[in-house]
Amino acid sequence: MTKNRELVHPYIPNSVPEVTNEMLKEIGAKSVEDLLKGIPKRLRFKRSLNLPEPFLVEMELRNHVEEILSKNKTCKDYLSFLGAGCWQHYVPAVVDEIIHRAEFLTAYAGNTYSDLGKWQAFFEFQSMMGELLEMDVVSLPTFDWGTAVAFAIRMSSRMTGRNEVLVPKIISPERLSIFQNFCQSKRAPNNIDINLVDYDSKTGSIDLDDLKKKISSKTAAVYIENPSYLGIIESNGEEISNLAHNNGSEFIVGIDPISLGILNPPAEYGADIVCGNIQPLGLHLNFGGGVGGFIASRDESKYVSEYPLHLVSIAKTEDKKGFGFGFCSFDQTLYITREKGKDFTGTTVALWTIASAVYLSLMGPEGLRQIGETIIQKSHYAAQTLSKIDNLEIIFSPNFFKEFVVNFDETGKKVDEINKKLLTKKIIGGKNIANEFPNFGNSALYCITEMHSKKDIDRLAAALEEVLK
Amino acid sequence: MVNQQPRKYHAHVWDEPIILEMGRKGERGISIPKVEKEIEKAVKEYKSYVPSKMLRKKRPKLPEISQPHVLRHYLRLSQQTLGMSLNIDIGMGTCTMKYSPIINEELVGLPQFTETHPFQDERTVQGILEIIHKFARIMCEISGMAEFSFQPGGGAHGIFTNACMIRKYHEIKGELDDRNEIITTLFSHPADAACPATAGFKIISLHPDPETGLPDIEALKTAVSKNTAGLMITNPEDTGIFNPKIDEFVNIIHEAGGLCAYDQANSNALFGIARARDAGFDMCHFNIHKAFSSPHGSMGPACGAVGVSNELTEFLPVPIVTFQDSVYHLDYDRPNSIGKVREFFGNIETIVRAYSWVIGMGAEGLKKVSETSVINTNYLIKKMSNIPGVTMAYPKQNIRLDQVRFSLEKLKKDSGVGTEDIARRMIDFGIQEYFTSHHPWVVPEPFLPEPCETYSKKDIDYWVSIIKYVCDEAYANPEIARTAPHNQSTSKINQGVLNDPNNWAMTWRAHVRKNKRPTHK
């Protein structure tokens, strides 16, 4: 780089020195320093930023970043069995084509007039999710599943005026930590206590007796996940719903949307609010960056008034000839409930809703049913195959969807050790949950999706046998 | 004074139906892999793995559409969206609508990034960890802070994360019982009030002085007490005016025992010019999807990168990427951490892009970004003078940094045409509507352009000429702006239904139920 010449950068049209000078002249300033005099000298940064030498040539920049990224081993090169809230599903090519359109990629806060297409895609996302969930109100998503549930818990607390929530003991520790950050502002008036409900040690589903013991007049909401963090399909949805409702509590259910081609949507067993992660619907793993959490509910003012997230509504034009969209702005109506401490929204993951909209319209009802069947049969094939290996045990059979827990206690080998060996065979083993759930011993959470072939599963089994020898 | 004729423009009008009205029964958009015959033989029918009560009984009413039609539909919707790349998008103050380099889209599209799982063994993701770690070092140098986390998924989320850290800090000191108040200003981003409120704090906002537009130090002194937990403030605020006493503000809060968080949403004019830590701040956040070029994505994925001073690194969310013995590690062993604010590590795609952007700029390039943004803003102010009906807020302060707030109060009084009308009218010329301002509108009928370094002198001239054209037109024939837009994909909507439970519809099924008759044939 030539230090003596002014840098003319391809991203900065006005970096041409003649243009800068013309503009300064027109402003009536001698130099840019004249325009920075609002910042006192004592607050000015005195030296140059000490940053790495730049790659000003695009070709060199590309090489540099590609070289770094090439150090990664991917779930494409390797055979991966990781899930736990970020799942490897097939992303149709059309999805990527659409979300890379510069129009969607670089739009931001424009209203329905400039960005009609973006708003329509949002509305279509909400609408198709509504069909999948059998619910009339679906929000634009927030950052992730955990935040969506945290907001739903806070909605319930405001609606009921109660400050306690029951959540399952089998839950992603990451999600639980997010709930704590959102709910447990100790001694603040919006503090919500989080109490854990035990699981049935045989089935892994919610322990109804423990739920009955813990539910009280303080309980704002009962939250369950279906399938749960460890893959189990909860069978007592209706009973839990009744327990919650008879107690005046809200019933919140977290789901994996890709399961809903075959699994009953929670609205059918009484859920008031449904949350979940849209990542399975057309998003890449992106090192965990492809997630997004939605909230859905019935179309009642009581719920709608409490959403902290954006709700896109369709609206006719004033000339009644066409339609456009806007945010449902509840506060203008007469129905006003406790306004205590509404939450925040802002820039979240809107582009992912467009991906999911494209995904759902490609899949259709048949596609979703088929993928559900394929996944559940493949995962059970995998569980069966692995259970034949000596000293391996599958916990909580037979009701799971795409994830299941493999226990290695009898093998005398630690999960980390096993996974390390699998890695040498270009296999990424299941997530080690020994620290998260010590009760389950030396266990790993395996995930099977439509991406795994019989060959892949057999390869895993063979590798495990070898590793455990 | 600029007098340019507007160029011809009309938006695409495809009159696309809602997707649920499209296709026909039996059509397919994509084929699903079936299970192999051997698996079919080895396992039972899927229904036997699902408790009967949990089986779906009726098919979801999703559309059934062939692939070319799905593609055509969404391509048409994209054409009806005025992304930043397509227009002179300088109206969106506080948003920094800058060029998002295409090269970075190619880089984040590489399978070496898209196909990595967050729970992979750290030794298999050294590349992405290297980028995160290196970018954190860059951010530390830019801000003067000691460590960064990229977990928060947006600006507001970054502010929330900072509020959680302030909470943790006082909790560990045993002072949280008393310290339950966060001080901010009305011209800081509204999230500086909303997010700490979610975290359980009371919010005290300082009203700007009507002459200077800045918060008064005397007002701060009234607000500070033994209950003060911290200050969360933007600078320059959403007016483009730099608060020259910002370090005094910080001192007052520190003396009272509080922490100071710098909302750097408006940082585009400050690269290499002023740093958060040098003004005494304990923590800060940057919007990676704004000043650091990651595209806005129609409203995310985004990143609110949070940085903290050495004393506060223990509170950052886990994990932190460290570098030891030539290997990058994920450090979870941080007992005083606030834990997680988002599952996994955040929207790391924004970090790959931002790293690439900064490394393609260098120190000199970054400073050029800021200087150009300042020159562009003040040039725009010059060009805007003497447009009928337009005044600049706080005219006694004659220079601005990254953005500038104007008022159309006079135009509204004279013609009845307000700032929202003008915003809608602007897009009839193929220019993205401007951002009026966050609420409350302390400046009446406001608008807030931010001509960042992406825009040329000619771009600014043209944008100003459209403002002038539209204001002149409002005086001559106010009806045009009031009923705008006229050249767009849709016309003015009846906002009333958005407030009406009997008419609002967040899903197609709700719309059909409430209207009996679909909007479209």
Added chain:
Amino acid sequence: MKKKLGLIVNPIAGMGGSVGLKGTDGEKILEKAKKLGAIPKAPNRAIEALKEISSIKDTIDLITYPHDMGENEVKACNFDPIVIGSIQEDYTTSTDTRNAARDMLRTKVDLILFVGGDGTARDIYEAIGDKLPVLGVPAGVKIHSGVFAINPKNAGILTVMYLQERASLIEAEVMDIDEEAFRHNRVSAKLFGYLKIPNFPQMVQDTKAGSIPSEAAAMIDIAWEVVDNMRDDHIYIIGPGSTTKSIMKQLRLKYTLLGVDIIYRKKLIENDVNENKILKLIDGKKAKIVVTVIGGQGYVFGRGNQQISAEVIKNVGKENIIVVATENKIVSLNGKPLLVDTGNDEIDDVLKGYIRVVTGFMRSIVYKVA
């Protein structure tokens, strides 16, 4: 069905101002104004507003009073009005305004557009209360009430929006000052009540920050904040106004909108007390005053709440004053400071400086008092 718009012009409103008289309430003053050569300005103001409405004239029924009270102005704009009632030409009084308002109520108009000042607003309020939405076209000398549009043109635009169902309703204050006292440079403002006026809320959607609470929601929010922090060892003196009374509503207590009410441990002690009674009730006890900003001028003491006198404030102490107001109200002051006029300079001085104004649940704004 066609929407009905009622129009009432107070033809003499504003005549005093142009000749240096403060208002035209009282017949003698009007005579004096006419002698001094005052020209009626209300009719022209009415016409300015009507011009904005003429675009929808075929879609509405316009109902008005005879002669200068509307008929003449309307006809000048080529409307075809339905004229009701009867008055004496060239001589109108406040009784005519009241009668017109009552007739409009009987005719069930959708909105009364009136042209006048505070006195006219008060006449309408006293005749029909808040049974009909109204909107004022400012033409009087005194415009302290919140029921007026910023100018005739905007009154016209807002009327069209409301009749086209594009605007909602909000409460606005009816204030008036005693003109006789005003003429002698003594201000004695009183809050008479609230009328509903169309409001075109800032419908711009803040896509980046979420929704903006309505005034009604904001008041509930404020009430939560005050109620949640109520202390059992303090008497609460709740000043006049709908913002302060949202606290009484929250506690389900009977209240007087325009009076001062006293509560203790969330129970009502007494409604509508005067200064002496307040002093007696708080004697030797801890107390807190809850007041709101009254009128567009930004008074927190000395306008409409004179019962909370300098003496009361002195006894309670500055640290025990809770000022409540919606964020909108504060912002609509345009940066002008809050004002105090207790009649006691010493107390006024103590109150000056910066003060916290509670604007919502767990929220306040620090604002200047001068």
